Amino acid sequence: MVIEMFHEEFYGRTEPLLERICRELALRFDGTLSPETVERFVGECHRLLAQKSRLRRHLPLLTERFARERLTALAQSQGLIMREVPEVLYVCARNAGRSQMAAALTVHHAAGRVHVRTAGTAPAHHVDPVIIEAMAEIGIDLGGAFPKPLTDEVVAAADVVVTMGCGDACPIYPATRYLDWNIADPEGAPIERVRAIRDHVGERVRELLSELPGTAPQSIG
Structure with missing residues (x-):
């Protein structure tokens, strides 16, 4: 019960930050990747990192970095963003x-x-x-x-x-x-x-x- 309350409180505080990350990354990848793709990746990145991270305060920042990296790689692999260096x-x-x-x-x-x-x-x-x-x-x-x-x-x-x-x-x-x-x-x-x-x-x-x-x-x- 205590664990459940902790998670509810933590994710309640985090949700507005994740929404902001989705908005910012959707703008960054506008015309390249859909907002739905961005939202899916941000949510998945947050879940993957939350399973391992001990630094809860930094989890939104790490989520943004991880999602941005993955979205860039996705766009590159689909030929939507050119790779300028190896x-x-x-x-x-x-x-x-x-x-x-x-x-x-x-x-x-x-x-x-x-x-x-x-x-x-x-x-x-x-x-x-x-x-x-x-x-x-x-x-x-x-x-x-x-x-x-x-x-x-x-x-x-x-x-x-x-x-x-x-x-x-x-x-x-x-x-x-x-x-x-x-x-x-x-x-x-x-x-x-x-x-x-x-x-x-x-x-x-x-x-x-x-x-x-x-x-x-x-x-x-």
Whole structure:
């Protein structure tokens, strides 16, 4: 009964925020995606994140970011929005370690010449704090990163899908390049081990970027 009352109170406060998110995203995608599609995605994103998120105060903000990312990917996969740079999707089981490190390192090294998304087949509640610490040591802030579940449209929109320890859970689309990186799982590892995994991920990221047009790696400084 207490749990039911909490959910009623929480969703009662959240509903106006979700309505505002729907209005804003409907305007953003006006002429590209229907308001009904936007509303459906916002509702689904909120439900998916609410199952995992411990940060209830930030749930509407995360919902907006997740829905915007998915709607953009949907429009791209349907040819309604052109992809101006290569799209890379990193997938691991928890979306709390390897995929987050790979995405952040790709963004840093590519310096705007590639767009990155991440997802998890069984996403965690939050990004591993040791991962955040290890990335901060090389000047990369993961403070805004959060785990997200894997959805079809982000796979369909990707030029390259890189999986790390999540088996064959990723759907297959034609004309998409698939890579599987053998990267150790940093979950529960000490910071020294996480640093080594971080550096290994960085090497693989540089290799990938060297193969993509116009995405030569930049040095960390």
